[in-house]
Amino acid sequence: xxxxxxxxxxxxxxxxYIRQEPYYEPSGDEIAIFxxxxxxxxxxxxxxxxxxxxxxxxxxxxxxxxxxxxxxSCHDDLTASDLVGRYLVKGGETVWVDGPLTRAVxxxxxxYLDEIVEARKDTMVVIHPxxxxxxxxxxxxxxxxxxxPDDFCLAISYNPGYQSVLKDLxxxxxxxxxxxxxxxxAPELERKIVANEAGIExxxxxxxxxxxxxxxNLKGSGLDEGASTRLLVHAGKLIAGGIExxxxxxxxxxxxxxxxxxxxxxxRELSASVF
Amino acid sequence: MPAARLSAAAIEALxxxxxxxxxxxxxxxxxxxxxxxxxxxxxxxxxxxxxxIATTHITLAFNFAKRAPDMLKRLDQRAIEAWAIExxxxxxxxxxxxxxxxxxxxxxxxxxRQAHAAGVVFEDVAPILSNFxxxxxxxxxxxxxxxxxxxxxxxxxxxxxxxxxxxxxxxFKLAKxxxxxxxxxxxxxxxxxxxxxxxxVFPQPERALKQLLGLETLRLIACLQRELPGLxxxxxxxxxxAEDSLPEGWAVFSGRLASADARLSDSLALxxxxxxxxxxxxxxFSGELRPAAVAEAMAARQxxxxxxxxxxxxxxxxxSAQRRTGGAEPHGDKRFAVTPHDExxxxxxxxTLDSAPIAPxxxxxxxxxxxxxxxxxxxxxxxxPAGDGEYDPSLYQEQAEDPDAVWQGAYHEKGAELYPEWxxxxxxxxxxxxxxxxxxxxxxxxxxHRDTLAKYGGLVRRLRKAFEAMRDDDHLxxxxxxxxxxxxxxxxxxxxxxxxxxEMSDRLFVRRHRAERNIAVAFMVDMSGSTxxxxxxxxxxxxxxxxxxxxRLGDRYAIYGFSGITRKRCELFRVKTFDEPYDDEVKAxxxxxxxxxxxxxxxxxxxxxxxxxxxxARTKVLVTLSDGRPDDYFDAYRGPYGIEDTRMALLEAxxxxxxxxxxxxxxxxxxxxxxxxxxxxxxxxxxxxxLPARVADIYRRLTL
Numbered sequence: 001x002x003x004x005x006x007x008x009x010x011x012x013x014x015x016x017y018i019r020q021e022p023y024y025e026p027s028g029d030e031i032a033i034f035x036x037x038x039x040x041x042x043x044x045x046x047x048x049x050x051x052x053x054x055x056x057x058x059x060x061x062x063x064x065x066x067x068x069x070x071x072x073s074c075h076d077d078l079t080a081s082d083l084v085g086r087y088l089v090k091g092g093e094t095v096w097v098d099g100p101l102t103r104a105v106x107x108x109x110x111x112y113l114d115e116i117v118e119a120r121k122d123t124m125v126v127i128h129p130x131x132x133x134x135x136x137x138x139x140x141x142x143x144x145x146x147x148x149p150d151d152f153c154l155a156i157s158y159n160p161g162y163q164s165v166l167k168d169l170x171x172x173x174x175x176x177x178x179x180x181x182x183x184x185x186a187p188e189l190e191r192k193i194v195a196n197e198a199g200i201e202x203x204x205x206x207x208x209x210x211x212x213x214x215x216x217n218l219k220g221s222g223l224d225e226g227a228s229t230r231l232l233v234h235a236g237k238l239i240a241g242g243i244e245x246x247x248x249x250x251x252x253x254x255x256x257x258x259x260x261x262x263x264x265x266x267x268r269e270l271s272a273s274v275f
Numbered sequence: 276m277p278a279a280r281l282s283a284a285a286i287e288a289l290x291x292x293x294x295x296x297x298x299x300x301x302x303x304x305x306x307x308x309x310x311x312x313x314x315x316x317x318x319x320x321x322x323x324x325x326x327x328i329a330t331t332h333i334t335l336a337f338n339f340a341k342r343a344p345d346m347l348k349r350l351d352q353r354a355i356e357a358w359a360i361e362x363x364x365x366x367x368x369x370x371x372x373x374x375x376x377x378x379x380x381x382x383x384x385x386x387x388r389q390a391h392a393a394g395v396v397f398e399d400v401a402p403i404l405s406n407f408x409x410x411x412x413x414x415x416x417x418x419x420x421x422x423x424x425x426x427x428x429x430x431x432x433x434x435x436x437x438x439x440x441x442x443x444x445x446x447f448k449l450a451k452x453x454x455x456x457x458x459x460x461x462x463x464x465x466x467x468x469x470x471x472x473x474x475x476v477f478p479q480p481e482r483a484l485k486q487l488l489g490l491e492t493l494r495l496i497a498c499l500q501r502e503l504p505g506l507x508x509x510x511x512x513x514x515x516x517a518e519d520s521l522p523e524g525w526a527v528f529s530g531r532l533a534s535a536d537a538r539l540s541d542s543l544a545l546x547x548x549x550x551x552x553x554x555x556x557x558x559x560f561s562g563e564l565r566p567a568a569v570a571e572a573m574a575a576r577q578x579x580x581x582x583x584x585x586x587x588x589x590x591x592x593x594x595s596a597q598r599r600t601g602g603a604e605p606h607g608d609k610r611f612a613v614t615p616h617d618e619x620x621x622x623x624x625x626x627t628l629d630s631a632p633i634a635p636x637x638x639x640x641x642x643x644x645x646x647x648x649x650x651x652x653x654x655x656x657x658x659x660p661a662g663d664g665e666y667d668p669s670l671y672q673e674q675a676e677d678p679d680a681v682w683q684g685a686y687h688e689k690g691a692e693l694y695p696e697w698x699x700x701x702x703x704x705x706x707x708x709x710x711x712x713x714x715x716x717x718x719x720x721x722x723x724h725r726d727t728l729a730k731y732g733g734l735v736r737r738l739r740k741a742f743e744a745m746r747d748d749d750h751l752x753x754x755x756x757x758x759x760x761x762x763x764x765x766x767x768x769x770x771x772x773x774x775x776x777x778e779m780s781d782r783l784f785v786r787r788h789r790a791e792r793n794i795a796v797a798f799m800v801d802m803s804g805s806t807x808x809x810x811x812x813x814x815x816x817x818x819x820x821x822x823x824x825x826x827r828l829g830d831r832y833a834i835y836g837f838s839g840i841t842r843k844r845c846e847l848f849r850v851k852t853f854d855e856p857y858d859d860e861v862k863a864x865x866x867x868x869x870x871x872x873x874x875x876x877x878x879x880x881x882x883x884x885x886x887x888x889x890x891x892a893r894t895k896v897l898v899t900l901s902d903g904r905p906d907d908y909f910d911a912y913r914g915p916y917g918i919e920d921t922r923m924a925l926l927e928a929x930x931x932x933x934x935x936x937x938x939x940x941x942x943x944x945x946x947x948x949x950x951x952x953x954x955x956x957x958x959x960x961x962x963x964x965x966l967p968a969r970v971a972d973i974y975r976r977l978t979l
């Protein structure tokens with residue numbers, strides 16, 4: 001049977017090449033490790049809290065390796081067919097449409113499954129054979145086994161900070177991957193990143209980083225997560241746009257990490273103390 | 276139209292009744308005359324509180340009546356209310372004398388000049404400020420209410436009401452500044468030396484300590500200026516508002532102490548000179564220094580921290596040795612070295628083990644922080660990993676004490692959890708009133724489980740079936756707009772429609788729908804003495820049948836029995852926790868449920884609500900099995916007081932997202948249960964014999 005991709009519904013990998021270098025500050029030897037893993041056709045697992053640069057790192061690596069990057073943000077209703085593909089009905093005909101994972105395998109791109117633990121358990125059926133030395137994608141509905149070309153790469157990410165037992169990665173999954181651990185960058189590096197990304201002075205970036213450390217101190221005593229580097233960049237951008245620093249911290253950081261009124265008030269006082 | 280002002284005579288008549296002047300001989304005439312001059316609104320407010328306090332203690336109410344008119348001139352109602360509550364709380368906690376003494380001392384944090392200051396109340400600001408202080412780095416400090424403003428290097432103590440400045444906003448800023456200043460004392464090393472000894476060499480040590488506080492105020496403000504400039508600006512503004520200033524001749528000190536490398540030793544070096552100068556009047560946020568309290572807290576802390584740190588380091592050494600040699604015993608002595616980095620307000624530690632850097636876990640980092648703050652460095656003897664069995668685990672572990680042993684001793688509250696109780700007369704909570712303990716139920720292996728199953732064989736089978744039917748399994752949803760597969764039936768129909776010229780449906784897919792029953796339920800079983808005999812047996816049988824049924828359903832459930840005698844001994848008996856499987860021991864514990872004492876209920880509802888709150892579930896249910904109204908031994912709990920407290924606890928549970936439900940066999944329950952649970956959330960069984968057969972069935976209908 002001839003399979004015609006349905007243009008309007010499928011991803012066009014050519015559009016997923018990253019042509020400009022995404023700004024990324026390495027905090028260790030993660031670039032070298034990723035390159036080595038890629039050269040050896042090993043899949044990669046990125047661990048770390050939200051907003052510490054995992055997605056940016058993937059973009060940067062895709063640019064470096066000159067491969068298209070297809071990112072899938074996993075959610076709790078994401079099934080295997082969402083990844084592999086499905087039949088659609090068009091004009092009285094059923095047409096097969098590739099899912100993002102299949103597209104990435106076909107063109108030898110990088111498929112990045114963000115927050116993999118959120119996806120339904122049945123997605124593991126297609127991830128496992130791709131992640132070990134078989135490197136194949138079973139397409140159950142087509143009765144096909146798609147072999148991944150050498151330049152295909154699978155990367156997944158997960159946040160070990162979630163304490164829910166339901167949101168844990170199984171050993172059988174995690175032991176297939178080369179793991180890279182990400183954390184908030186060291187203060188000097190974080191200051192540089194915030195200053196660079198938000199376009200603000202180092203002095204101001206330093207105060208934002210100090211405030212971020214205060215919120216990270218609160219982790220466990222009322223906050224699930226402290227402020228991420230991403231939020232600092234947001235706040236920095238607001239400040240660069242003429243917003244008062246305390247107001248910017250409140251809108252871009254405090255409101256983003258909590259709804260608790262007492263905590264919001266405490267964070268307002270903390271930011272007012274820093275600036 | 277506003278109601279007319281009450282006359283002195285009318286007020287006196289009221290006070291005569293509430294304060295039982297016939298027996299207590301309190302002279303209420305003067306207070307009544309003062310109250311008579313107030314506007315009606317204020318009169319009502321004060322009288323209401325006099326009546327409420329009188330239910331706690333009459334002398335307390337009399338004292339309040341005497342002071343309230345004068346306080347109303349200076350403070351807003353919110354602050355007076357807080358003061359009245361504090362009066363009752365102190366009475367609950369420490370008795371009459373402490374309560375009256377507290378009333379005297381409170382004046383220090385009240386305005387002297389301004390009229391109608393709006394104060395801030397500890398309860399309102401504590402949640403915000405304690406988060407605030409946790410956000411600042413350093414040791415985890417605990418915020419507590421007390422009669423003065425000081426720190427013992429572990430706790431920050433604040434008065435119940437702060438009303439020095441005219442508006443609530445300013446007073447809040449002041450409270451924040453005060454907390455930050457106390458934090459700065461611990462962070463920037465005010466207690467690195469023995470302050471008592473340092474001041475003892477002066478003719479008047481008390482005065483020396485006050486002058487030292489002045490010097491430290493200058494030094495710490497300079498520290499805050501560098502670390503938290505926004506806060507320092509605000510503190511300067513508050514000091515101006517409160518008209519705090521430096522005494523004559525002090526300007527020279529502030530220059531010396533403002534430099535970035537000024538330490539406590541510099542303040543101490545300047546102390547003889549400052550002693551010769553004019554008295555330092557404490558600034559609005561500076562509180563007081565209490566070196567004795569600090570010494571006590573430090574002595575208690577340091578031994579424990581040393582033990583904990585050394586044990587942790589031994590664990591770290593072993594881990595790293597295992598990683599390197601693949602499981603061999605750690606060989607030779609391990610050398611840890613720690614370099615603290617205390618620059619630009621960041622405190623971090625670099626740890627090396629035999630010159631190789633290691634990443635310390637969070638708890639080690641926190642211990643190091645605490646030790647560093649006590650010594651200004653990490654003493655080398657703290658870095659020697661503990662040898663095997665060198666420390667008794669009780670030195671570094673928090674140990675759960677045997678509740679019965681504690682009860683035998685003098686301190687009944689040791690290791691217990693404290694719960695508030697609603698006082699209907701006071702219309703306010705009695706804080707930390709109930710001393711609650713969880714105790715295990717001793718399992719009894721007498722075949723009760725087997726006998727019950729044999730007795731109710733048919734019923735068990737029927738229940739299991741009924742509960743199994745309630746289980747949601749995955750099912751296929753047809754005719755969806757999106758889905759995993761094409762719905763052939765729908766497609767054929769749609770194509771036929773299209774041929775016939777009708778509109779084609781776009782619902783052509785099937786999808787797998789996964790429904791989850793996400794319920795957590797806590798059963799609270801009456802273990803009071805009144806259940807003795809066949810009620811107890813019926814309860815136990817009901818629990819067995821329920822468990823059998825629930826196991827089929829997969830809902831998470833816990834079973835606790837409650838009983839107690841007086842507020843000092845409220846007991847919850849663990850039969851099954853949420854995490855425990857329904858195993859032979861749980862079965863034997865159900866068999867081991869025995870009647871105990873009385874039925875105080877508020878604490879049990881509050882504790883189980885807290886347990887339920889910690890569980891992740893979409894629906895949370897609290898089912899009470901009881902045989903009568905709340906009651907306690909020779910206590911006000913009998914009667915309306917207990918009913919109102921229970922009602923309040925149930926309201927709190929509902930606010931926390933827990934659905935309470937009651938199953939009772941008390942035929943008089945119709946009088947009070949609707950008031951407690953609402954009209955639909957209870958069931959009264961006429962006959963104890965129905966209990967086993969009905970409970971599971973009621974639960975089924977409840978959660979369908």
